[in-house]
Amino acid sequence: MSIDVLQEKICKRKNPTVAGLDPKPEYIPPHILARCYAQYGKTPKAMAAAYEEFCKGLIDALAPIVPAVKPQAAYFEVLGHDGMAALENIVAYAKQKNLYVIMDCKRGDIGTTAEAYAAAYLGSVDIDGTSYAPYDADSVTVNGYLGTDGIKPFTQLCKQRDKSIFLLVKTSNKSSMEVQDLVAGDRLMYRVLADLAVRLSTDLIGQNGYSNVAAVIGATHPQVLETMRAKYPQMFFLVPGYGAQGGTAKDVQYAFDRLGRGAIVNASRSIMCAWQKAGTDGTDYGARAAEAAVKMKNDIGLYVRIL
Amino acid sequence: MSIDVLQEKICKRKNPTVAGLDPKPEYIPPHILARCYAQYGKTPKAMAAAYEEFCKGLIDALAPIVPAVKPQAAYFEVLGHDGMAALENIVAYAKQKNLYVIMDCKRGDIGTTAEAYAAAYLGSVDIDGTSYAPYDADSVTVNGYLGTDGIKPFTQLCKQRDKSIFLLVKTSNKSSMEVQDLVAGDRLMYRVLADLAVRLSTDLIGQNGYSNVAAVIGATHPQVLETMRAKYPQMFFLVPGYGAQGGTAKDVQYAFDRLGRGAIVNASRSIMCAWQKAGTDGTDYGARAAEAAVKMKNDIGLYVRIL
Numbered sequence: 153m154s155i156d157v158l159q160e161k162i163c164k165r166k167n168p169t170v171a172g173l174d175p176k177p178e179y180i181p182p183h184i185l186a187r188c189y190a191q192y193g194k195t196p197k198a199m200a201a202a203y204e205e206f207c208k209g210l211i212d213a214l215a216p217i218v219p220a221v222k223p224q225a226a227y228f229e230v231l232g233h234d235g236m237a238a239l240e241n242i243v244a245y246a247k248q249k250n251l252y253v254i255m256d257c258k259r260g261d262i263g264t265t266a267e268a269y270a271a272a273y274l275g276s277v278d279i280d281g282t283s284y285a286p287y288d289a290d291s292v293t294v295n296g297y298l299g300t301d302g303i304k305p306f307t308q309l310c311k312q313r314d315k316s317i318f319l320l321v322k323t324s325n326k327s328s329m330e331v332q333d334l335v336a337g338d339r340l341m342y343r344v345l346a347d348l349a350v351r352l353s354t355d356l357i358g359q360n361g362y363s364n365v366a367a368v369i370g371a372t373h374p375q376v377l378e379t380m381r382a383k384y385p386q387m388f389f390l391v392p393g394y395g396a397q398g399g400t401a402k403d404v405q406y407a408f409d410r411l412g413r414g415a416i417v418n419a420s421r422s423i424m425c426a427w428q429k430a431g432t433d434g435t436d437y438g439a440r441a442a443e444a445a446v447k448m449k450n451d452i453g454l455y456v457r458i459l
Numbered sequence: 460m461s462i463d464v465l466q467e468k469i470c471k472r473k474n475p476t477v478a479g480l481d482p483k484p485e486y487i488p489p490h491i492l493a494r495c496y497a498q499y500g501k502t503p504k505a506m507a508a509a510y511e512e513f514c515k516g517l518i519d520a521l522a523p524i525v526p527a528v529k530p531q532a533a534y535f536e537v538l539g540h541d542g543m544a545a546l547e548n549i550v551a552y553a554k555q556k557n558l559y560v561i562m563d564c565k566r567g568d569i570g571t572t573a574e575a576y577a578a579a580y581l582g583s584v585d586i587d588g589t590s591y592a593p594y595d596a597d598s599v600t601v602n603g604y605l606g607t608d609g610i611k612p613f614t615q616l617c618k619q620r621d622k623s624i625f626l627l628v629k630t631s632n633k634s635s636m637e638v639q640d641l642v643a644g645d646r647l648m649y650r651v652l653a654d655l656a657v658r659l660s661t662d663l664i665g666q667n668g669y670s671n672v673a674a675v676i677g678a679t680h681p682q683v684l685e686t687m688r689a690k691y692p693q694m695f696f697l698v699p700g701y702g703a704q705g706g707t708a709k710d711v712q713y714a715f716d717r718l719g720r721g722a723i724v725n726a727s728r729s730i731m732c733a734w735q736k737a738g739t740d741g742t743d744y745g746a747r748a749a750e751a752a753v754k755m756k757n758d759i760g761l762y763v764r765i766l
Contacts, residue, residue: 195591229575237540240540298635299632299636301632320605337641348638
C-alpha cells in the first residue's frame with residue numbers, strides 16, 4: 153500500500169511511529185525460548201519459531217497503538233531458510249492486523265537482479281502461470297549507490313502495485329558522514345540521493361502530497377531533518393536512530409510538516425525489550441511493549457501535533 | 460577462505476573467471492522443470508528444487524574449469540524460504556567441490572544489523588551454545604554507502620575466519636555514473652569507497668600482496684580498471700559486466716597485474732544459458748556450460764597470461 157495509506161494510519165492513531173522488529177536471541181522471553189527449544193532442539197528452526205512467536209505477540213500488543221512495523225531482514229537471514237519462513241509468516245500476520253509493513257532490507261542491485269529483489273519484497277514471481285508473492289510488504293528500504301538502474305525496478309512496482317520505497321539518504325550512524333556528507337559538485341552526497349528520489353517520483357505523488365519514493369534520514373541529524381523538510385516538501389521520511397542511538401523526541405520534531413505529517417519515527421529495542429528494562433520474567437512482554445509504544449507516542453506528541 | 464586461496468585456485472586452473480549462478484525460470488532446461496513440477500506442483504518449492512538441480516549440475520561441469528562461483532542471492536530470495544534452502548545447499552555443494560564461493564548479495568547496514576548480515580553470509584550464529592552457519596561463503600559483496608560502520612563487521616569476520624569481501628566501488632551499469640562518478644572534493648566518489656577499502660585493509664593483506672578487502676569494478680569501464688590497477692596495487696578486483704553487458708576480453712585485461720593476477724572476471728548468462736544459444740533441448744546444459752567457460756578462459760587468455 154502507498155504512503156497515502158501509511159499517512160492515514162498515522163493520522164487515525166495520532167501516532168507517527170513504527171515498531172522495528174529486530175529480534176535477537178537475547179531479546180526473547182525465556183518462556184518462549186524454552187518452549188521452542190523443547191519442540192525443536194537448539195536449532196535455527198527453534199530460534200525462528202521463537203522469533204515468530206515473539207514478533208506475533210508484539211504485533212498483537214502493538215496493532216491498536218502503532219500504524220506500522222518494520223521487520224529487519226538481517227536478523228531472519230542469519231537463521232537461514234527457517235528464519236525466512238518466519239519472516240514470511242510475520243509479514244503476513246502484520247498485514248492481517250492492518251499494519252503497514254516496511255521491510256528493512258536495504259537492497260540494491262542492477263537490471264534483472266534489482267527486478268528480482270523488487271519482486272521478492274514488493275511483488276511476486278510467476279511460476280508457470282501461477283503467481284507467488286513471498287513477502288508482499290507495503291514498502292522496502294533501498295540502497296541507491298548503484299544509481300537509478302538499481303532503483304527503477306522498485307519504483308515500477310510502486311506504480312503497478314501501489315507500494316512505496318524508502319531510499320537511504322542520510323543514515324543515523326556516525327560514519328555515514330564518510331560517504332554521505334561529502335560535497336559532490338554543488339551538493340552534499342546525500343542530497344544527490346534525495347534528488348534521485350525526486351526524479352523517480354513522477355506519477356508517484358500521493359493525494360496527501362507525499363511521494364511513494366520516500367527517504368531514510370536518521371534522528372541523530374536534527375539539522376539535516378530540518379533542512380530536508382524545508383527543501384523536499386513532497387518527501388516522506390523514515391526516521392531511525394530514536395532512543396538507543398541517541399535521537400530524541402525534540403530531535404525528530406523537525407521531520408514533520410506544519411500538519412504534523414510527512415514522517416514516521418522508528419524505535420526497535422526500546423519497545424521489543426521493554427520487558428527487560430522493567431525487570432520482569434518476560435511473560436508480560438506484549439503489555440510492556442505496548443506501554444513503551446504509548447510512552448514514545450506521548451513523548452513525540454509533546455513536540456508534534458498531528459492534524 | 461581468503462583472497463590468497465582464490466588466487467591460488469585461479470593460478471592452478473590458469474583461469475581468472477568466476478561463474479555467476481543467477482538462475483531464472485527461463486534458464487532452466489525443460490526436463491528439470493518438468494520433473495520438479497511433477498514432484499512439487501507449480502510451487503516455489505518446485506522452482507527452488509529446479510534451481511538447486513540446475514546449479515549443482517553447473518557446479519559439477521564447471522568445477523574442473525573455473526576456480527569460483529558467485530551465486531546471486533536475489534534470484535533465490537524471490538522464491539522465499541524455499542529459495543534460501545536451495546541457496547544453502549548450493550553453497551555447501553560448491554565448497555565440497557573445492558570452489559571458492561562469492562555470495563553476491565550486496566548487503567550493507569549498520570551496527571548489530573551489519574553484524575547479523577556478516578554472520579549470516581560469512582560467519583555463524585550462536586543458538587544457546589550451538590554454532591550454526593547457514594551459508595558460510597568464502598566471500599560476500601558489500602555496499603558501503605553507510606560508511607565504515609557498515610563494513611567493519613564484515614572485515615572483522617575476514618580476520619577471524621580468513622574470509623574476503625568485495626566492496627562495491629564502480630559498478631558495471633550505466634547509471635553508476637549518477638552517484639559513483641561525482642567529484643567529491645579531490646576524488647571521484649568511487650575512489651572514496653576504494654579508499655575506505657584500503658583503510659579497512661590493515662592486517663588483511665595476504666601473502667600474495669592482495670587485501671581481503673577487495674573491490675567490484677565493472678568490465679564496462681576499462682579505463683577505470685586501468686587507472687585503479689595502477690593506483691591500488693593491493694586491491695583485488697571482481698569484474699562483472701563481461702559478455703551480455705558489453706565487457707570484452709580486451710576490456711578486462713586492464714584489471715590484471717603484470718603477473719596476470721589481482722582480478723577475477725564474472726560471466727553468468729553466457730555460461731548458464733549456453734545450452735539455449737546452442738539450440739539444444741537442455742539435457743546437455745552442463746557440457747555446453749563447460750564449453751562456454753573454456754571459451755571464456757581462452758578469450759581472456761589471449762590478453763592475460765597468468766604466471
